[in-house]
Amino acid sequence: MTAGGFQMLLNGAWTTIWISLIAIVCGVPIGFGFSLIRVKRVPVLSQIVALYVSLGRATPLVTLALFLFVTLPVFGIDIDKYTAGVVALTLNTASFNTEVWRSAYLAFPQSQIEAARAMGMKQRLYFWRIMLPQMWYSALPSLVNEMTLLIKASPAIAVIGVVDLTRVTNRIAAQTYEPLPPILIAGAMYIVIISVLVRLQRRLEKRAERYAT
């Protein structure tokens, strides 16, 4: 494999990283908002979110990406393959993040809420000042874990023609007729990306344990 091939792999890795990053940056707050709808039992909306989470958990990313890419233009929404990829990853990760946030909310110690009320805090105040900072600590390890799952699922967007770190190996193999080296290097790059996240997750878990005790 030539230096040009290696450059293509780096570009593919960059595509994988930025698309996943946008999906994460959008997916975490969306999941947070949806989880609030669920725990506050907002009528109708709560049922819709529950359905979305159940469907989002069950739909393969390959199917979702294809669906968005071919269906949205029918409704007059012009969508290029990169946007479709980002939207598919975001919809997918947000459904998982909703559950992460929801369990962080449900696991929050009731005694602290009572203490906050006894101090005269209103719900809005103790939610933002007392609950959210601690929920953030307890949810972060699972959120990072979901990020590794997202990166591992991201090759699905290759199906709509996005040249990510997986797809680029086909391109290189088509030039060199040697498919093995680019696949091995791409695999090594995924291992590097994911092991960074796994290490981050372990560190956050330790910190969360420290805060919990």
Add this chain to the structure above:
Amino acid sequence: MTDLQIVLNEWPRLASGFGNTVLLFGTSAVGAFLLGALMVGPLRSQNKVIRVALHSFVDGMRMLPFLIFVYLLYYGLPTFGVKLDAWTAGLLGLIIYHCAYVAEILRGAWDQLPAGQTESAQAHGYHGHRLMRRIILPQLFLNSAPVFGNQLIYILKDTSFLMIITVQDLTYAASSLQSMYFVPLEPFLIAMSLYWVISLSIEGLVRAVQRTAKVRGLGRA
């Protein structure tokens, strides 16, 4: 003719895609669980070489995307003269990739088992295979039903990657209907509902296992 009628007229395609997805999912789930169960003992082996080798295999699989691993089998192996067709590569990929995850879940569950229990089983004459099959493995499976349910859903979702190496699964069927008749909406909605049905059945299975676990005084929370 409406789009839905076109799709319904072509139902054998969707049905065969669905059949293939179920077949891939079922076979690889059984295979991955059996292999994973076989691996969990050696993962805790006294022999350092075996332990390190298995741990690096498990960690490696857990850091690779499934599709890259399938590429390795389907496009990479022919370099060594091993040519697999898409089905074999896909099925092998699903089994080998997910058995690492199953083994890791079982190992984690085993760490939670009280050590005294194994010792008392040994005192009652349970050794080797019988100890594993009758005492340890049933508890590991019953204890971690929800985690296994999640893993089954990942296996189901990973089957759809195989359309990229031309396996004619449910997503492939939906996609080919879409491009043949230019009906973008219905085939995918049907496909997504079918995936949903499978995943709801998995969740039902998990609840049933949890009930069994509870009857036997096992299971967390």
